[in-house]
Amino acid sequence: MDMGSYIVKRILLAIPLLFVISLITFVLINLSLLDPAVVVLQAQEVPQITDELIAQTNEALGFDKPFVIQYVNWLIACMQFDFGSSYVSGEPVWSLVGPAFLNTLKLTLVSSVFIIGLSILLGVICAMREGRAVDKSVRGLSFVLTAIPSYWLAAILIWYLSVKLDLLPTSGMDSFKSYILPVIVITVSYTGIYFRTVRSSMLSNMNEDYVLYGRASGLSERKVTLHILRNSLQVAVSIFCMAIPIVLGSTVVIENVFAWPGLGRLSVRSILNRDFPIIQAYVLILAVTFVLFNTISDVINAAMNPRLRKDL
């Protein structure tokens, strides 16, 4: 199968998945025992909630319609980036979620570049020097760093670099300097896991017959290593592609520590306020990002590995 039709097929396969995800998102939120009309009225700080008011709100927001119709209406609106209005402020959800998503995405992408770059670099170095001092010390250090809770590391860094030495801003998102601390914290907590994948993948490839045959054919060590790297990175590509949405979805702690105006902070605030439309949009956006990156990873893998293109 050529790459073009593979990509088309892969995208077509993602569509039903997106439908299922949207349905699950919608059902989960509606499973909540709270009456949405009451929540809206409470959020708007209406002094006395009467049955009449509840009925009015239900009608105004379409909560009185059958479940399926509510879902279809919501889905059609979502496709046009209309996620409804915040229960609390009444602003359109997208005007809150959109910019927050962009901020989190920026942080995630910058961190991912460092996570991926460092993981490949350390993974390759450790695999080439398996069992030697470099390998042992890098693995030992990564063990410690991965075990450190990110909020603790963040607090220490803020205290030392921002408060004591006054080198970097403590929080916010003003200049490129604001990126340094959160990126360090995110990179430290993920690199330790991902570089191990690269290392073990390199090691298992180094024991393959094609490496022996390459060497036995007189190929230079550089050429043999390139073959090993090419095959090892195939495993890593899928993991790295999934790392981006994983980081994206788990910046909640970091964003709260560094007061980063991103999706994580917004979602926590919305959960506390029971601002259902925002929570719904947050869950949906994350799920779509996962599907998107999963598709991208499959396509990259298929481009690198012809065996995967065979059947779909």
Place this chain on the structure above:
Amino acid sequence: MNIVEVKHLKVWDANTDKVIIHNSSFQVKQGSCLAIVGESGSGKSVTCRSIMRLNKPWIRLSGTILFKGEDLNQLSEQEMRRRRGKNLCMILQNGMSAFDPSCVIGVHIRETLQTHFNWNNRESERKIISAMESVMLKNPQEILNQYPHQLSGGMLQRIMIALALVLEPDLIIADEPTTALDTISQYEVVEQLIRLRERMGCSMLFISHDLGVVQKIADEVMVMKDGAIVESGDIRSVFSKPEHTYTQYLVTTRLELSNHFRKLMQEGT
């Protein structure tokens, strides 16, 4: 004259201090084929890899390995690399895993030929294609653009033989080249290996535990067990008058098997 002379080869694992080969001395005569026979773990493959200097770094060895009179262990890594492929050519057991799975076959061949010769792409391709035709591979041009998983084990084995044909090595080390194949492919590969020897007059070190194949291709045989050579000599004398109990065991089990098979065939008719 001997092309390879191994004297007092001892191989051990530096991590576990386990001795893999105790004290092995043998030689391969110019133009002849020496078969190494023995069960798995008897040290056959390690012997070959010791000659190629391709053992894992923690596998250490002592003794001398003379190839055309020079001690391979004294060579620098770069000098050794220049001899691999060009002078000492290896054919592996499993063709399916011997080529990089994410590259087409042509990539390995081009890289190998460009390492050893100053040919351009067109010249390399012309040489390998005529070699592939001579080992009965159809549509060689097409095969060069295919991935290993699109070809059969027997075809990949013959591609390795074709590559050896172009490289014209002094010694071919074939590490169980027929073990992973079905009977028909086995037959084809053995035929090609025999023809390869006839055409180039090169020496061969042939590892196998298939005595039938060994009888067909080898001039001399060496039986290994638990890292030691238990018997060696001319193929006919070893097979007709095995002296060591292990060799006797190998030969009689083979006879019993083929007798049993013959009886079954007779009962069938």
